[in-house]
Amino acid sequence: MSDYKINTKCVQGGYTPGNGEPRQIPIIQSTTFKYATSEDMGKLFDLEADGYFYTRLQNPTNDYVAAKICDLEGGTAAMLTSSGQAANFYAVFNIANCGDHVVASSTIYGGTYNLFHVTMRKMGIEFTFVEPDCTDEELEAAFRPNTKAVFGETIANPALTVFDIERFAKAAHAHGVPLIIDNTFATPVNCRPFEWGCDIVTHSTTKYMDGHGAGVGGCIVDSGKFDWMAHADKFPGLCTPDDSYHGITYAEKFGQAGAFITKCTAQLMRDFGSIQSPQNAFLLNLGLESLHVRMARHCENGLAVAKFLKDHPKVSFVTYPGLEGDKYYDLAQKYMPNGTCGVVSFGVKGGRKAAETFMKHLKLAAIETHVADARTCCLHPASATHRQMNDAELVAAGITPDLVRMSCGIEDAADLIADIEQALAQV
Numbered sequence: 056m057s058d059y060k061i062n063t064k065c066v067q068g069g070y071t072p073g074n075g076e077p078r079q080i081p082i083i084q085s086t087t088f089k090y091a092t093s094e095d096m097g098k099l100f101d102l103e104a105d106g107y108f109y110t111r112l113q114n115p116t117n118d119y120v121a122a123k124i125c126d127l128e129g130g131t132a133a134m135l136t137s138s139g140q141a142a143n144f145y146a147v148f149n150i151a152n153c154g155d156h157v158v159a160s161s162t163i164y165g166g167t168y169n170l171f172h173v174t175m176r177k178m179g180i181e182f183t184f185v186e187p188d189c190t191d192e193e194l195e196a197a198f199r200p201n202t203k204a205v206f207g208e209t210i211a212n213p214a215l216t217v218f219d220i221e222r223f224a225k226a227a228h229a230h231g232v233p234l235i236i237d238n239t240f241a242t243p244v245n246c247r248p249f250e251w252g253c254d255i256v257t258h259s260t261t262k263y264m265d266g267h268g269a270g271v272g273g274c275i276v277d278s279g280k281f282d283w284m285a286h287a288d289k290f291p292g293l294c295t296p297d298d299s300y301h302g303i304t305y306a307e308k309f310g311q312a313g314a315f316i317t318k319c320t321a322q323l324m325r326d327f328g329s330i331q332s333p334q335n336a337f338l339l340n341l342g343l344e345s346l347h348v349r350m351a352r353h354c355e356n357g358l359a360v361a362k363f364l365k366d367h368p369k370v371s372f373v374t375y376p377g378l379e380g381d382k383y384y385d386l387a388q389k390y391m392p393n394g395t396c397g398v399v400s401f402g403v404k405g406g407r408k409a410a411e412t413f414m415k416h417l418k419l420a421a422i423e424t425h426v427a428d429a430r431t432c433c434l435h436p437a438s439a440t441h442r443q444m445n446d447a448e449l450v451a452a453g454i455t456p457d458l459v460r461m462s463c464g465i466e467d468a469a470d471l472i473a474d475i476e477q478a479l480a481q482v
């Protein structure tokens with residue numbers, strides 16, 4: 056569907072039924088697939104023929120939905136995973152192994168930070184975290200001879216910093232490694248990182264793509280632009296024979312367009328099995344069909360709420376990259392001229408207690424450990440996700456005790472503002 060506009064791709068991308076076939080994506084609720092001969096089956100195992108044999112590796116329902124997300128991002132190959140965490144783990148582990156090193160933005164999602172800093176470190180992979188606004192010298196100093204990738208988030212959750220994709224892509228490519236971007240908050244409707252030099256995109260589809268809080272999921276998309284063979288010494292997993300697949304060299308057999316996702320499926324999905332269930336893939340696709348309509352409303356409501364809060368006497372600060380005067384406004388205008396996301400952070404004057412009082416009185420906005428949902432929700436990190444930290448540690452982590460993270464849904468902005476107004480009046 057590459058000639059159509061993104062709005063059309065959201066609705067009809069990925070699956071084109073033939074004559075008399077189901078209009079909606081079929082849910083292939085089957086663990087396995089039947090073949091006439093053992094030779095047919097053998098060819099699948101050798102990656103000599105295309106086809107399905109076991110749903111731990113691949114399933115047609117998932118592949119229809121992955122193809123839609125691939126089309127939305129402008130990539131050449133994609134796969135679904137069981138969660139955003141699995142997507143980020145696979146994307147990095149597919150090219151960085153024990154003894155390797157990765158440069159990552161310091162403001163990435165806490166779950167990803169923990170995955171990198173604690174769990175993947177135990178696997179022998181080292182990470183250097185750099186501020187998204189670091190100087191060129193600081194960025195340059197972060198690279199090592201064994202660096203295999205650079206990682207960032209288009210809009211960081213929940214810091215709401217905007218990643219300068221072009222700048223980090225240039226630095227990554229100068230060192231012969233790809234840039235991986237988690238595009239969860241912006242979605243391809245608002246930003247397509249491949250257009251700015253990014254090589255691999257990941258998603259927690261749990262957020263805006265699903266959009267209804269119905270299913271946890273993830274996705275990895277390859278731009279097909281990174282020339283693995285030109286840096287074969289750095290990426291032996293892609294550029295030398297895989298003994299577990301009869302000596303196939305992925306970058307030779309599947310080319311730039313297919314090597315990354317084929318290896319990720321054939322090795323990591325085979326061995327770790329973090330596959331998305333076909334039922335969840337079906338629900339995800341229902342969400343994708345309205346993604347373009349919902350994102351516009353999320354952004355409209357986010358901006359309206361941010362503007363209201365900015366002028367409110369009981370509010371100490373507002374962070375929203377779509378708001379004029381925000382530290383990241385200019386970068387947001389460059390990469391996301393049509394809107395950023397629906398998440399707004401702000402402080403309630405009076406500190407921790409004031410923030411808690413405010414949230415207790417909200418009626419429409421529910422207190423949840425979730426964001427990017429059709430229904431407005433909010434979280435007080437100091438008493439939830441960052442509860443174990445004292446006030447000084449919170450400030451060091453960029454989270455003030457009075458900070459409230461509000462994820463604006465797609466309700467009427469006037470109702471959301473009235474709810475916030477009455478809750479602030481109780482403080």
Ligand SMILES: *Cc1c(COP(=O)(O)O)cnc(C)c1O
Pocket residue numbers: 138139140141164166167208212237239240258259260261262271272273
């Ligand atoms: C939620 C989130 C993740 C983790 O995704 P899950 O689907 O919860 O595993 C990763 N990155 C970002 C930016 C997120 O918001």
